[in-house]
Amino acid sequence: MSLDLDASVLVALLTNDPHTDRATALLQGLRVVLVVSDFAAAEFASSIGRRVRMGELTADQARVAFMTLDTWISRSALAMETTPSDIRESTALLRRLDLGLRTPDAVNLAIARRADADLATFDVRLAASARAVGTTVVGVEVRS
Numbered sequence: 001m002s003l004d005l006d007a008s009v010l011v012a013l014l015t016n017d018p019h020t021d022r023a024t025a026l027l028q029g030l031r032v033v034l035v036v037s038d039f040a041a042a043e044f045a046s047s048i049g050r051r052v053r054m055g056e057l058t059a060d061q062a063r064v065a066f067m068t069l070d071t072w073i074s075r076s077a078l079a080m081e082t083t084p085s086d087i088r089e090s091t092a093l094l095r096r097l098d099l100g101l102r103t104p105d106a107v108n109l110a111i112a113r114r115a116d117a118d119l120a121t122f123d124v125r126l127a128a129s130a131r132a133v134g135t136t137v138v139g140v141e142v143r144s
Contacts, residue, residue: 002117004035005077006108007043009120009139014068015048015057019122026120026139034077037111039086043104044069086110099129109135 005013012019013027027034048065051057057065073079089110093101101109105126112119118136121127127137 002033002035002078002115003030003138004037004080004108004112004115004117004119005040006119006121006123006126007040007047008122010036010040010044010069011047012122014044014072015051015065022122022139033117035080035112035115035117036073036077037080037082037108039082039104039107039111041069041073043108080111080115082107082111083114086114089113093129093133096133099132100125101129105129109133 008019009023009026011017012023017023045066048057048062052059052062086107087110090103090106093099093106093109094103099106102125105123108121109119109126109130112130112135113133118138119127119130120139121130121137122139124140127140130137
């Protein structure tokens with residue numbers, strides 16, 4: 001089994017975040033291949049940059065977070081590159097108007113589907129859409 005980690009889980013796992021305890025508990029004891037896409041890494045960088053701009057992190061703390069992510073991926077996860085087929089799949093998902101996906105979420109979902117991985121996210125909307133297309137989600141509880 002593989003588990004694709006989206007940026008919400010990566011940020012919580014590797015920084016001081018309101019969901020840090022949840023992220024740690026989520027991955028504790030799992031015996032799965034962890035998948036981190038270059039797209040999720042870019043979203044991680046965007047989130048860290050936003051925290052710097054908002055004064056929540058210093059530039060030095062941001063650099064440490066980036067280095068920590070890179071080291072963690074190299075030791076603990078399968079790095080997956082975004083492909084043109086992921087963009088085509090995300091476009092098809094976006095055209096499913098019943099899902100209500102935003103582009104970044106559609107790309108993350110497309111990558112998880114290509115990797116044949118379950119999706120780890122704390123994003124309730126993304127989780128609901130993933131479940132609607134048959135992708136197993138861990139990390140959030142979505143009520144019907």
